[in-house]
Amino acid sequence: MVGTSLVVGLLALGGPAWAGELDEYLDSASAAEFSGTQVVSCDTPDGVREAVIEITQSFGAVSAVSAGRSGTRVAVAAGTLDVVRPDGTSERTTVSGEPAELETGYTVSVPRVARVLDRAAIELTVADGEGVERARLVFDGVTGALIESDVLNADGSVYCQTRMLDFSPVESGAVAGEDDDATTLEPVDADGTDLPADVAGFTRLDAYEWDAGGVIGYYTDGLFSFSLLATNRPVEMDAPGTVEVASRDASYQRWFGPGQVVMVWDTDAGGLALTGDLPVDLVEAVTAELPAPRRPGLLSRVWQRLFG
């Protein structure tokens, strides 16, 4: 009933009245309750990254478990993320932060009626300030859930897409988290850090102390988001499938997962690591405004040759 109202309401309002109200759609999607099987496929410079996950969203929490692979379950609710592994071990990451209150540069197209998985749906596109489409989103007409998404590169090609293979509204089934090993990211005064306040159109909302060393800033432009870790030591990616990428007379380490990218590089002041859901061109735009990778000096190279 609520969903039918959502469809009718949106279409009645359609057009300029809804233009720019991206938050309305995403908030509605956040409040939706559903379960289903989702395919994630991302076409990255390092190859295709795909995953099939069983996803459940209820009471503002999302739970995902890899379908037929590691069986690792991830549950995320506002400020808390639980990882429960098949062997029963688990870890929890908690972080506090205020919802973004940003004037985004994105505009939303007039909603169109669609039909997905034999259900009424609303389809719209999101364009950046220059009118370039950056996402196509399809919301379920009953629950408001985001049931399809295409994240687009600047040239219009698809970077990542999500599709539901099956979908059903659910009333409950909230995710139960475990906390064998809890990590709480303590907030710090962001202005007292070296993290820039704005980067390539992204605004820093807050910053946290990273328990492994360094501070993390959280950035968003209202549609995409990334976290930037700054340390005072050199950094090295710890993930299979990491690729060395030459750029700006030096190199970055890059890792793609389905829907997330991680970039790591040394700077003159230490190290930086970035992760987020940015398409590749936005990753390049952001890194171009951050300190450049440091070229290893002669003594460092000699040291590395001598001692590895």
Added chain:
Amino acid sequence: VSHLGELLSTYLDGELSAGEHRRVASHLAGCEACRMELDHVSVGRGLARSLPTLELPVIDAAAFTSPPSVVRRRGRSLALAGAAAVLLALAGVAATLDPTPQQISAPALVQAHLARSPVPGLTPGGLASVTNASPEGATP
């Protein structure tokens, strides 16, 4: 497997006989460990050669009543002390470089980011980066 050990230094000095030289070169061609050791020895020797030459102070032998052998010992001691000081300085420089990198766990960083991100975010598929990239493995 018998590796080259001390022969590497002699090899670098060009003091091996032709037969030994061929044997060492042949071994190096098929032994990565020895090639790396050769590389390290070569770099180390280069560093040693780059140490500055210290001028010994001019010593007025007439000012000493000690036998000449004692003067030589003092001169050698000064040279050794100078070399030790230079080595200590180099060690200090090396220590400040501290090239030991901080390991960045991609899944852990993604987890921190997703914990902060609004639910569900634009790409709930981002959770798949964690489900597929537990610390034991990642999606290549």
